[in-house]
Amino acid sequence: MTEIALHNYFRSSTSYRVRIALEMKGLDYKYVAHHLRHGEHREPAYLAVNPQGLVPALVWTDGTLLLQSLAIMEFLDETVPEPPLLPADPLGRARVRMLSQMIACDIHPVNNLRVLTSLRALYGAGDDDIANWFRHWVNETFEPLEKILASSPQTGTFCHGDNPGIADICLVAQVANNQRFHVDMRPYPVIARINVACMELPAFRKAAPANQPDAE
Amino acid sequence: MTEIALHNYFRSSTSYRVRIALEMKGLDYKYVAHHLRHGEHREPAYLAVNPQGLVPALVWTDGTLLLQSLAIMEFLDETVPEPPLLPADPLGRARVRMLSQMIACDIHPVNNLRVLTSLRALYGAGDDDIANWFRHWVNETFEPLEKILASSPQTGTFCHGDNPGIADICLVAQVANNQRFHVDMRPYPVIARINVACMELPAFRKAAPANQPDAE
Numbered sequence: 331m332t333e334i335a336l337h338n339y340f341r342s343s344t345s346y347r348v349r350i351a352l353e354m355k356g357l358d359y360k361y362v363a364h365h366l367r368h369g370e371h372r373e374p375a376y377l378a379v380n381p382q383g384l385v386p387a388l389v390w391t392d393g394t395l396l397l398q399s400l401a402i403m404e405f406l407d408e409t410v411p412e413p414p415l416l417p418a419d420p421l422g423r424a425r426v427r428m429l430s431q432m433i434a435c436d437i438h439p440v441n442n443l444r445v446l447t448s449l450r451a452l453y454g455a456g457d458d459d460i461a462n463w464f465r466h467w468v469n470e471t472f473e474p475l476e477k478i479l480a481s482s483p484q485t486g487t488f489c490h491g492d493n494p495g496i497a498d499i500c501l502v503a504q505v506a507n508n509q510r511f512h513v514d515m516r517p518y519p520v521i522a523r524i525n526v527a528c529m530e531l532p533a534f535r536k537a538a539p540a541n542q543p544d545a546e
Numbered sequence: 547m548t549e550i551a552l553h554n555y556f557r558s559s560t561s562y563r564v565r566i567a568l569e570m571k572g573l574d575y576k577y578v579a580h581h582l583r584h585g586e587h588r589e590p591a592y593l594a595v596n597p598q599g600l601v602p603a604l605v606w607t608d609g610t611l612l613l614q615s616l617a618i619m620e621f622l623d624e625t626v627p628e629p630p631l632l633p634a635d636p637l638g639r640a641r642v643r644m645l646s647q648m649i650a651c652d653i654h655p656v657n658n659l660r661v662l663t664s665l666r667a668l669y670g671a672g673d674d675d676i677a678n679w680f681r682h683w684v685n686e687t688f689e690p691l692e693k694i695l696a697s698s699p700q701t702g703t704f705c706h707g708d709n710p711g712i713a714d715i716c717l718v719a720q721v722a723n724n725q726r727f728h729v730d731m732r733p734y735p736v737i738a739r740i741n742v743a744c745m746e747l748p749a750f751r752k753a754a755p756a757n758q759p760d761a762e
Contacts, residue, residue: 382648382690394637398651400616401643408636420624421610427617432598435614439655444686452679453669463668470660474598 335360337380337387340542342366343438343503344399345386349537350499351403355410359388363544366443400434403496415495425482426490429475429497433504436471441507464511468504472518479520487527494528502528506539551576553596553603556758558582559654559719560615561602565753566715567619571626575604579760582659616650619712631711641698642706645691645713649720652687657723680727684720688734695736703743710744718744722755 336352336359338345352359364370364385371383380387380395388396396402407415416423439445441464449455449463479485489497505525508515515522528534539545552568552575554561568575580586580601588599596603596611604612612618623631632639655661657680665671665679695701705713721741724731731738744750755761 380690381693382652382687384652396640396644398644398647400651401640401647404643405636405640408639420621423624424612424617424621427620428612428614431614431617435616435651435655436598436600439651440658440661442656445656448679448682449669452675453665453671455669459668463664466664471598474596477597 333391335362335389337362337364337371337376337389338385338542339364339366339371340539340545342385343507344434346503346506346537346539347399347499348386348388348402349542350502350534351406351415351496353533353537354413354415354494355406357406357410361543363542365544400430400496403499407496413493415499417490417495422484422490425484426495426497429478429489430500432471432475433497433500437467437504438507440467461511465513468508468511468513469517472513472521476518476520479524485520488524494531494534498524498528501525502534549607551578551605553578553580553587553592553605554601554758555580555582555587556755556761558601559723560650562719562722562753562755563615563715564602564604564618565758566718566750567622567631567712569749569753570629570631570710571622573622573626577759579758581760616646616712619715623712629709631715633706633711638700638706641700642711642713645694645705646716648687648691649713649716653683653720654723656683677727681729684724684727684729685733688729688737692734692737695740701736704740710747710750714740714744717741718750 334357336345336348338349338361340363364376366385370376371385377383379389380397382397384397386397386399386402388402396405403415416426446455446460446463449460455463479489484490486492488494489501501521502525505515505521535541550573552561552564554565554577556579580592582601586592587601593599595605596613598613600613602613602615602618604618612621619631632642662671662676662679665676671679695705700706702708704710705717717737718741721731721737751757
């Protein structure tokens, strides 16, 4: 019997992050799909498990609930140390968390499906407005992110040195999301290069949206 | 000579988080104010230090730059262990990070000044629209946050047991922000009680927006 269930949605980039981390750590999990566009995450049965009604959520067979992709990834890293998703030194760890949070706090939440849906409902935003909004917030953070990555000797094959970690996971999930809104990646050669390096790794490919059971 | 400078703004709730953590750890820092409403964070001199042009930013005298309030707080906690801002056990740490990120990822970014300014500029949102938007996203997360806190035996005087930590810091900064938009706190008695408990502590009071040199 599988001990952990991941409540998620193939296209959710925060779910994608957790899937990559689970694959990197070699952990088996039960895939529970909630179709966000059909509102399946707001059904009473799921709200009884996860009162926030969002994905991803990690749920153990004893009912223990863990929300928030960054918190989940740090938990996996603390309990299954190999391969590490964070460097060993405090300043390196801080740098990786900073890079991760530039994406996880400054891009993703503002471009999340529920926010885009609100812009349509409250302000009559159309498809072009939504795409412009999405690209604006990506570019606002990708510009400094590219500068920070390009100017630092700590950047290697991946965001921090030559081993993939939490920042790379956030980067890949964001770049995948960007493709749906045709974000021009030409101004971001370092980000694009890191994304390619990650996608050569089996864990990243296996966790990709297109390879999930609920993919459309 | 003070070794670290905190680039911040009295009213920024992410700056407030870092100020509380610095006070709790007993660290001296140089306060560098950037008036966000006057666009001082987008001036070339600051962009040369911090390419993202946001606050808070921690900058050492050697030029080392650290962004993102959660990353900064975890760094402070790893380098100045007492008093701890996270519990010792992995599941406890995950719970505190989860509670923190519910606020830091699901509320704050969507209600940030730059997003509210965009709603005005792009969609002609007025003061009432802005206040409704702000309260909507607070309530969307405070409802499950209250449930999670109220139903868990791990909740104590503070979010996790009887010592304040990162989740309490995020909670206090959010509640302070809420006051500007008159969020009704009556549905959130546990959150309100924890806020009161925190505000009895000198570190939280000293770091409060009204007590900063750039307060208006």
